[in-house]
Amino acid sequence: MTEPILQAKGVTRRYGSLMAVNGIDLTLQSGEFLALLGPNGAGKTTLIEMIEGIQLPDAGSIQIMGMSWNEREKEIRRLIGVALQETRFYDRLTTEETLRMFATFYDATDRIQEILDLVRLTDKRKVYTMGLSGGQRQRLALGVALLNNPALLLLDEPTTGLDPNARRDVWAILQDLKSRGVTMILTTHYMEEAENLCERIIIMDQGRFLASGTMNELLRNQGGGDILEFSLEPQALNSPDLHSDWSDTPGFIALEKPGQGRLRIIVSDVRPALQYLMQRLGPDSWNLRELVCRRMNLDDLFTRMTGRHLDHNATEN
Ligand SMILES: Nc1ncnc2c1ncn2[C@@H]1O[C@H](COP(=O)(O)OP(=O)(O)OP(=O)(O)O)[C@@H](O)[C@H]1O
Numbered sequence: 001m002t003e004p005i006l007q008a009k010g011v012t013r014r015y016g017s018l019m020a021v022n023g024i025d026l027t028l029q030s031g032e033f034l035a036l037l038g039p040n041g042a043g044k045t046t047l048i049e050m051i052e053g054i055q056l057p058d059a060g061s062i063q064i065m066g067m068s069w070n071e072r073e074k075e076i077r078r079l080i081g082v083a084l085q086e087t088r089f090y091d092r093l094t095t096e097e098t099l100r101m102f103a104t105f106y107d108a109t110d111r112i113q114e115i116l117d118l119v120r121l122t123d124k125r126k127v128y129t130m131g132l133s134g135g136q137r138q139r140l141a142l143g144v145a146l147l148n149n150p151a152l153l154l155l156d157e158p159t160t161g162l163d164p165n166a167r168r169d170v171w172a173i174l175q176d177l178k179s180r181g182v183t184m185i186l187t188t189h190y191m192e193e194a195e196n197l198c199e200r201i202i203i204m205d206q207g208r209f210l211a212s213g214t215m216n217e218l219l220r221n222q223g224g225g226d227i228l229e230f231s232l233e234p235q236a237l238n239s240p241d242l243h244s245d246w247s248d249t250p251g252f253i254a255l256e257k258p259g260q261g262r263l264r265i266i267v268s269d270v271r272p273a274l275q276y277l278m279q280r281l282g283p284d285s286w287n288l289r290e291l292v293c294r295r296m297n298l299d300d301l302f303t304r305m306t307g308r309h310l311d312h313n314a315t316e317n
């Protein structure tokens with residue numbers, strides 16, 4: 001087996017009594033795209049900044065292509081590209097001037113046009129950075145991270161705060177990089193981002209890894225299942241039948257009550273379960289206010305493991 005591009009062992013970082021990162025082991029092979037998914041305060045930035053050499057671990061070791069930060073800092077800097085959770089640019093420099101400034105650090109001024117094309121900012125090259133939209137700024141930060149043609153790209157929430165279109169634009173660029181063989185770790189609290197971009201997903205919470213694997217592995221390890229969720233109009237809500245046992249549902253795995261009068265039945269296959277539901281509701285099926293059948297997603301998994309949601313903007317309850 002070839003040497004991993006990243007190997008972290010027992011990495012720990014405390015802030016006072018808080019364990020921001022608590023004994024993390026992580027190995028990443030060349031060409032992998034890894035998502036670190038977790039809610040606010042999970043420890044994603046702290047961990048990625050230790051990999052980036054910005055923070056020092058209190059305990060544990062980090063090696064990038066077999067090299068450690070305290071011995072081979074210069075070589076590692078040449079291998080990695082970094083985009084922080086928030087990047088501040090000089091307002092009075094244009095997009096192109098900003099790239100040129102960073103490019104001189106890496107002796108990469110000949111790559112500016114290529115980077116502008118790659119992050120789709122060629123038409124904004126003469127625009128001052130203060131005049132860029134949020135999505136364009138994120139793309140510029142990505143462009144800066146790519147100047148040294150990194151083997152390992154470390155992106156901390158590359159699409160937070162962007163609207164869905166701008167987010168998809170960034171995803172397209174990252175897919176493009178993937179096809180060129182770049183290795184990447186990105187942090188996110190958007191499950192769609194992790195699912196769409198990364199074959200391996202690590203769910204992180206309170207400084208620890210809760211689960212790791214491909215989407216299918218995560219679903220399988222947590223019992224998987226399809227979700228049938230419904231609510232009824234208020235006049236039917238007191239129907240005693242609704243609150244009784246649902247374990248006779250075909251393929252029944254679990255019942256959850258997410259609030260707002262909704263019932264969520266987790267089953268192995270949604271089709272027979274749906275048929276059963278309609279039969280059981282009988283005339284009350286006219287009182288269905290909402291009916292959703294879907295595959296289990298990462299937020300469901302996270303909720304199952306922690307009782308909380310991944311994204312603080314999630315609206316349940
Ligand atoms: N400089 C610091 N001083 C004290 N506590 C800190 C510091 N930086 C982070 N923390 C704490 O460490 C924990 C992990 O923070 P971190 O920024 O790594 O989380 P995160 O997963 O990146 O969250 P977010 O999704 O909000 O960016 C949090 O509880 C945070 O309050």
Ligand SMILES: [Mg+2]
Pocket residue numbers: 044045046085156
């Ligand atoms: Mg963070």
